[in-house]
Amino acid sequence: MAKSQKVFSLIEKKRKISKEIENLQEKCNHSKKSIKSIKEHEASSTFVVRCVCGYCEKIIGIPTTQELNKYLNGR
Numbered sequence: 208m209a210k211s212q213k214v215f216s217l218i219e220k221k222r223k224i225s226k227e228i229e230n231l232q233e234k235c236n237h238s239k240k241s242i243k244s245i246k247e248h249e250a251s252s253t254f255v256v257r258c259v260c261g262y263c264e265k266i267i268g269i270p271t272t273q274e275l276n277k278y279l280n281g282r
């Protein structure tokens with residue numbers, strides 16, 4: 208019982224945190240673009256290169272070939 212209680216409270220916490228991040232991303236005007244290698248989705252082990260906002264980490268697009276080359280060469 209205690210274990211499932213713990214899980215429920217963690218899920219609730221996670222949901223609240225996600226909501227908070229969402230709110231921050233909504234208020235952000237994404238004026239700083241950066242290219243990052245990120246997980247395709249939370250459960251995935253596949254990494255993809257995306258344009259994310261440098262302030263709020265929101266995915267704002269897929270890099271162009273030019274941007275991608277710049278990112279890959281810059282490492």
Ligand SMILES: [Zn+2]
Binds near residue numbers: 232263
């Ligand atoms: Zn942003």
